[in-house]
Amino acid sequence: MTDDTQIAVDVRDAVKRYGDFTALQQISLGIRDNEFFTLLGPSGCGKTTLLRMIAGFEDVTEGAIFLYGDEIETLPPHQRPVNTVFQNYALFPHMTVLENVGFGLEMLGQSKAAARTRAAEMLELVQLSQFASRKPAQLSGGQQQRVALARALAPAPKVLLLDEPLSALDQKLRKAMQIELKHIQRETGITFIFVTHDQEEALTMSDRIAVMSAGELQQLGAPRDIYELPRNMFVADFIGDTNLLEVTVDEVTECRAACSLDGGLTLSCEAVEGVRKGAQVHLSIRPERLVLSETATGADSLRARVLENIFIGTDIATLLVLDNGSEITVRTSNSERGSKRIFDAGQMAFVTMERGAARLLRD
Amino acid sequence: MAGGAASSGSTASDTYAGARHWLLMPSWFVLLIFVAAPVAMMLVYSFLTKEFRGGVIWEFSLGAYDQFFFDRGLFGDDPPQIDWTYINIFWRSIWQAGLATVLSLLIGFPTAYFIATRPERSRALWVFVITIPYWVNLLIRTVSMKFLLRDQGPMNDFLIWTGVIDDPLRIINTNLAVQLGLFYSYLPFMVLPIYAAVERYNFTLSEAAADLYASKWATLRRVLLPAVKPGVIAGCILVFVPSLGAFLAPDLLGGARNFMIGSLIEEQFKGNAGNWPFGAAASMILLTLVLIILMVFARQQRRMGDMR
Numbered sequence: 139m140t141d142d143t144q145i146a147v148d149v150r151d152a153v154k155r156y157g158d159f160t161a162l163q164q165i166s167l168g169i170r171d172n173e174f175f176t177l178l179g180p181s182g183c184g185k186t187t188l189l190r191m192i193a194g195f196e197d198v199t200e201g202a203i204f205l206y207g208d209e210i211e212t213l214p215p216h217q218r219p220v221n222t223v224f225q226n227y228a229l230f231p232h233m234t235v236l237e238n239v240g241f242g243l244e245m246l247g248q249s250k251a252a253a254r255t256r257a258a259e260m261l262e263l264v265q266l267s268q269f270a271s272r273k274p275a276q277l278s279g280g281q282q283q284r285v286a287l288a289r290a291l292a293p294a295p296k297v298l299l300l301d302e303p304l305s306a307l308d309q310k311l312r313k314a315m316q317i318e319l320k321h322i323q324r325e326t327g328i329t330f331i332f333v334t335h336d337q338e339e340a341l342t343m344s345d346r347i348a349v350m351s352a353g354e355l356q357q358l359g360a361p362r363d364i365y366e367l368p369r370n371m372f373v374a375d376f377i378g379d380t381n382l383l384e385v386t387v388d389e390v391t392e393c394r395a396a397c398s399l400d401g402g403l404t405l406s407c408e409a410v411e412g413v414r415k416g417a418q419v420h421l422s423i424r425p426e427r428l429v430l431s432e433t434a435t436g437a438d439s440l441r442a443r444v445l446e447n448i449f450i451g452t453d454i455a456t457l458l459v460l461d462n463g464s465e466i467t468v469r470t471s472n473s474e475r476g477s478k479r480i481f482d483a484g485q486m487a488f489v490t491m492e493r494g495a496a497r498l499l500r501d
Numbered sequence: 502m503a504g505g506a507a508s509s510g511s512t513a514s515d516t517y518a519g520a521r522h523w524l525l526m527p528s529w530f531v532l533l534i535f536v537a538a539p540v541a542m543m544l545v546y547s548f549l550t551k552e553f554r555g556g557v558i559w560e561f562s563l564g565a566y567d568q569f570f571f572d573r574g575l576f577g578d579d580p581p582q583i584d585w586t587y588i589n590i591f592w593r594s595i596w597q598a599g600l601a602t603v604l605s606l607l608i609g610f611p612t613a614y615f616i617a618t619r620p621e622r623s624r625a626l627w628v629f630v631i632t633i634p635y636w637v638n639l640l641i642r643t644v645s646m647k648f649l650l651r652d653q654g655p656m657n658d659f660l661i662w663t664g665v666i667d668d669p670l671r672i673i674n675t676n677l678a679v680q681l682g683l684f685y686s687y688l689p690f691m692v693l694p695i696y697a698a699v700e701r702y703n704f705t706l707s708e709a710a711a712d713l714y715a716s717k718w719a720t721l722r723r724v725l726l727p728a729v730k731p732g733v734i735a736g737c738i739l740v741f742v743p744s745l746g747a748f749l750a751p752d753l754l755g756g757a758r759n760f761m762i763g764s765l766i767e768e769q770f771k772g773n774a775g776n777w778p779f780g781a782a783a784s785m786i787l788l789t790l791v792l793i794i795l796m797v798f799a800r801q802q803r804r805m806g807d808m809r
């Protein structure tokens with residue numbers, strides 16, 4: 139982390155316990171000013187808990203939370219300059235859309251008129267001006283979602299918290315909202331902390347992602363780093379599709395590691411800190427970074443028999459079985475079809491990893 | 502009326518239009534027997550002539566209403582003057598019932614909120630606990646209250662024993678005693694509808710309000726109360742209306758000076774001293790009054806709803 143970027147939210151060794159169940163174990167992370175930060179993890183891993191601790195709805199069992207340098211974990215929610223977009227929107231049913239959006243401003247002491255003006259601007263931002271006088275119940279799910287967003291943005295919070303705000307929307311609307319959210323984040327310059335369990339959503343939207351599992355932080359980094367350089371099995375498996383091969387490390391030279399698979403197959407790949415000679419580890423290789431060819435193109439080419447081809451829109455996934463019996467998937471983009479041969483089921487082919495694509499995992 | 506205040510309500514589908522007519526028959530039947538018939542009977546009786554040993558003579562007369570509103574002197578031949586006696590009793594009753602309603606709301610709302618925010622399993626237990634005293638007959642409860650509040654009763658004995666006071670508090674036969682009696686009689690009618698409303702309340706809304714910088718008080722006023730308003734209104738009506746017509750608490754705890762409409766009406770039908778048409782007329786006036794109050798209240802609510 140560079141020193142000149144300001145830290146918006148600094149979570150230090152935060153622990154959350156419910157009775158003797160530990161929902162979060164010693165989470166530390168710094169969320170930068172103006173960034174689109176995503177908390178990603180499977181259901182029950184503690185994303186909502188962490189978000190609610192930042193908002194002030196859950197107290198912090200141990201540790202501290204700082205907001206732009208101020209310690210906030212003892213402040214009640216209404217004194218924290220952060221706003222939340224709730225998963226089920228939580229719009230006030232008895233107020234109109236405009237009143238909902240203006241509520242935060244009124245509570246901050248602005249006059250009704252000033253709150254109205256600003257609320258109308260916010261509704262314009264989310265393109266809902268024509269619905270200003272409706273009640274929330276008279277809006278569609280997607281529209282309610284945008285009202286919730288406008289309401290949370292209206293008081294110009296320093297940090298906006300979003301708990302799976304898109305999970306109730308259908309695929310198409312969801313995609314549109316992803317772009318809109320990202321756009322609004324750039325335009326307003328507000329730090330977004332976004333919770334999702336959808337890895338694809340996290341990868342497309344975020345500046346940085348924190349991958350969590352079972353109350354622990356697994357990896358923190360830019361989407362590309364997380365995708366290409368997963369730190370461990372969990373991250374490699376959770377983010378995108380991957381081939382996981384069990385290997386034994388035979389030799390580690392400067393920055394290459396020679397590995398062997400069951401059945402006497404050998405491979406070489408980049409060495410990873412913490413993985414030593416003799417270690418039995420997993421190797422992760424993304425299907426789209428494997429290439430199929432008729433003949434071996436190098437020492438690392440592995441022979442395999444094609445089991446089947448699966449058409450998935452933009453790609454074709456080829457399922458193969460290696461000589462040692464392990465299965466491996468190769469993805470070929472449909473746009474490359476002209477230049478690359480498609481092998482039919484039963485044919486033999488050689489599988490080669492692109493350089494730098496294989497990743498040894500520590501655990 | 503509470504239903505009218507609730508904003509969400511599914512509209513019945515036309516599929517049932519035919520069946521609806523028949524399915525509603527039992528309700529119509531009940532309404533006819535228990536609402537329309539008694540009111541009609543009372544209306545008729547209020548326009549009859551009284552018989553001296555109780556009962557009526559079937560002869561049309563405006564005498565009962567005349568007696569309620571006007572004073573025509575001892576022999577009934579002076580020019581009519583407005584008689585404030587009964588009007589004042591009515592006025593005092595409305596005031597007492599209103600006060601009892603406010604008191605019940607102040608105590609009942611926090612109680613209901615408390616119960617509704619307990620873990621789901623203990624809620625039923627709390628509701629049960631609240632209703633236990635009401636298994637005992639109202640008369641017995643009111644008499645016990647009289648005993649408790651007496652000058653030499655357990656409450657005064659206790660307060661003197663602890664040294665909080667030196668002389669017994671004079672509570673019995675005061676307005677306060679009537680208030681306490683009414684409050685105690687009808688508290689569950691306040692607690693239960695509010696509890697039902699708060700239990701359905703989506704507490705994320707309170708979190709959303711707090712998130713948007715609303716203090717606890719602002720959250721209560723701007724978000725929670727409007728959301729549970731139907732329950733609050735139902736509770737207020739359920740306490741106000743029976744308090745207005747109550748006679749046990751005022752009779753037993755209030756003494757002669759704190760006479761309320763209920764007692765006035767009750768007396769007209771008791772023993773030989775009664776006056777049935779007058780009792781019926783007073784009842785009709787009470788009924789009309791309650792209807793007017795509720796209608797004004799409902800209209801005001803609607804107007805406030807529109808203004809928001």
Ligand SMILES: Nc1ncnc2c1ncn2[C@@H]1O[C@H](COP(=O)(O)OP(=O)(O)OP(=O)(O)O)[C@@H](O)[C@H]1O
Pocket residue numbers: 156159161179180181182183184185186187188335
């Ligand atoms: N009030 C509570 N009491 C006890 N345990 C709780 C409480 N709230 C949450 N938990 C537990 O803490 C863990 C983390 O919950 P949390 O809601 O943060 O998960 P999440 O990552 O948001 O999951 P999801 O994607 O399903 O929303 C879960 O195992 C949950 O059962």
Ligand SMILES: [Mg+2]
Pocket residue numbers: 185186187301
């Ligand atoms: Mg969650």
